[in-house]
Amino acid sequence: MDRKLLFRNFVHFMANVHQITNDMTKDAKTEDITQVQYKILEYITVSQSVTITEISDCLHVSLPNTSRELRKLIEKNLCKKVSDESDRRKYYIQLTEKGNALMEEAFRKIQLQFDERIKHLTDEELQEINKAVEVLQQKIFS
Amino acid sequence: MDRKLLFRNFVHFMANVHQITNDMTKDAKTEDITQVQYKILEYITVSQSVTITEISDCLHVSLPNTSRELRKLIEKNLCKKVSDESDRRKYYIQLTEKGNALMEEAFRKIQLQFDERIKHLTDEELQEINKAVEVLQQKIFS
DNA sequence: GTAGTTAGTTGTCAAATGATAATTGTTTTT
DNA sequence: AAAAACAATTATCATTTGACAACTAACTAC
Numbered sequence: 001m002d003r004k005l006l007f008r009n010f011v012h013f014m015a016n017v018h019q020i021t022n023d024m025t026k027d028a029k030t031e032d033i034t035q036v037q038y039k040i041l042e043y044i045t046v047s048q049s050v051t052i053t054e055i056s057d058c059l060h061v062s063l064p065n066t067s068r069e070l071r072k073l074i075e076k077n078l079c080k081k082v083s084d085e086s087d088r089r090k091y092y093i094q095l096t097e098k099g100n101a102l103m104e105e106a107f108r109k110i111q112l113q114f115d116e117r118i119k120h121l122t123d124e125e126l127q128e129i130n131k132a133v134e135v136l137q138q139k140i141f142s
Numbered sequence: 143m144d145r146k147l148l149f150r151n152f153v154h155f156m157a158n159v160h161q162i163t164n165d166m167t168k169d170a171k172t173e174d175i176t177q178v179q180y181k182i183l184e185y186i187t188v189s190q191s192v193t194i195t196e197i198s199d200c201l202h203v204s205l206p207n208t209s210r211e212l213r214k215l216i217e218k219n220l221c222k223k224v225s226d227e228s229d230r231r232k233y234y235i236q237l238t239e240k241g242n243a244l245m246e247e248a249f250r251k252i253q254l255q256f257d258e259r260i261k262h263l264t265d266e267e268l269q270e271i272n273k274a275v276e277v278l279q280q281k282i283f284s
Numbered sequence: 285g286t287a288g289t290t291a292g293t294t295g296t297c298a299a300a301t302g303a304t305a306a307t308t309g310t311t312t313t314t
Numbered sequence: 315a316a317a318a319a320c321a322a323t324t325a326t327c328a329t330t331t332g333a334c335a336a337c338t339a340a341c342t343a344c
Contacts, residue, residue, distance in 0.1 A: 001268035007253050013275045015188055016283040017159050022202060034300060046157060060164060067323055089310045089321040111149050117282055126143035129281055132274035133155045139271055140259055141158040176330060195291065209293055231291040231340045
């Protein structure tokens with residue numbers, strides 16, 4: 001396997017992924033939240049319960065800035081802090097009902113766009129796609 | 143094929159792609175350029191010769207803002223404007239030698255990270271990955 | 285040839301994001 | 315028990331990015 005070629009294909013692929021997902025998530029945000037705030041909510045959504053430092057590390061946003069954005073999200077009643085009983089310096093961040101509803105709505109909209117993209121495909125092709133996602137997920141993005 | 147499940151896998155996959163590519167491109171920028179400026183250079187790199195409006199459209203940056211960022215990139219001697227002979231309102235944007243060198247360096251660094259990720263894989267697995275990328279590229283991101 | 289459209293520019297303002305220093309309260313180490 | 319390390323916050327400032335209005339120059343259609 002020509003690794004140089006693989007890399008080129010991969011880079012091109014990644015650029016496309018970014019562009020398309022930008023398109024798809026563009027109108028997904030109903031509420032008045034910023035891009036970073038959306039990313040934070042998304043991260044909380046897929047990770048369920050996370051500390052503030054974890055959010056900061058994974059999203060590459062400094063701890064002070066993460067703290068600031070979380071304050072805004074909490075003010076908007078989209079998430080809440082839960083104190084860790086065994087280490088009272090820590091807080092776990094969780095979505096509120098409102099936050100959950102917001103993200104579900106966002107995902108619903110993204111799914112509409114996604115469905116639009118795959119609507120002309122056969123069941124076989126969909127399985128092929130699912131397989132491809134699994135492969136990449138497992139071999140590269142794990 | 144369960145479309146709901148496919149979508150969930152896909153969303154999770156996209157989130158991972160974003161995170162990993164962020165990691166990979168984080169240190170790729172040698173020069174003193176901003177995120178948006180890097181995106182523009184990347185787009186010019188993969189697309190070869192593009193107009194300002196095309197850049198604006200594809201990257202979802204308004205025309206005035208695209209124009210401004212391009213001015214900065216041109217001042218930094220990373221790209222240049224070439225007038226379209228048949229329509230003198232238009233300009234094609236191309237990388238300068240310096241810009242080309244910058245992007246090659248960036249890609250080299252990204253490739254290092256990429257190689258790190260795939261170094262333990264067999265040739266068969268690499269071909270599997272290449273196939274997966276092709277499938278997604280063709281069926282979804284085209 | 286004139287009205288309308290298109291490609292791009294300039295200038296300005298507000299908001300979002302990034303960076304950093306100083307501080308508080310808690311836990312761990314020694 | 316003091317010192318060091320850790321999690322998070324607050325405050326402040328610079329930079330980046332986004333949005334919009336007004337403009338120029340070139341092209342198109344009628």
